[in-house]
Amino acid sequence: MEKTYYPKADDIKQEWVLVDANNQNLGRLATKIASILLGKNCPEFTPGVDLGKFVVVINAAKIQVTGKKLDEKIYYHHSNYPSGLKSISLRQQLERHPERVITTAVWGMLPHNKMGRQLIKKLKVYPGMEHPHAAQTPTPLE
Numbered sequence: 001m002e003k004t005y006y007p008k009a010d011d012i013k014q015e016w017v018l019v020d021a022n023n024q025n026l027g028r029l030a031t032k033i034a035s036i037l038l039g040k041n042c043p044e045f046t047p048g049v050d051l052g053k054f055v056v057v058i059n060a061a062k063i064q065v066t067g068k069k070l071d072e073k074i075y076y077h078h079s080n081y082p083s084g085l086k087s088i089s090l091r092q093q094l095e096r097h098p099e100r101v102i103t104t105a106v107w108g109m110l111p112h113n114k115m116g117r118q119l120i121k122k123l124k125v126y127p128g129m130e131h132p133h134a135a136q137t138p139t140p141l142e
Helices: 026-038 090-096 098-107 114-120
Strands: 016-020 054-058 074-078 085-089 123-125
Touching: 016 026, 026 054, 026 098, 026 114, 074 090, 085 090, 090 098, 098 114, 098 123
Parallel strands: 016 054, 054 123
Antiparallel strands: 074 085
């Protein structure tokens, strides 16, 4: 009888991947990052097991979007006070906090449970070329 393989904690090795977001489409980039975080590109992929890699995204301020999304896409959040609904457009968000744009797009593609909250912590996004993870020697994504 064949037994199902279930990866143990000792079998999982944490690797780092470097992604350059310069002139890349936001949605397509977010799907690639979510796939790497979930570990779907690993041959021993098992649902419900964290086999994903750490992902470092650089040049987050230089992403591209199609159509009129820069002005028409709105991010909302609420302060939990009466009339506390705040909104900001994609163009303003890219100027103020470009790392939040990619983080929000990737979070929408991850499971919204305990595992998803654990995976989103493995995503590191930086607006420029500099990042403090050189010691981990991240391999560039092709």
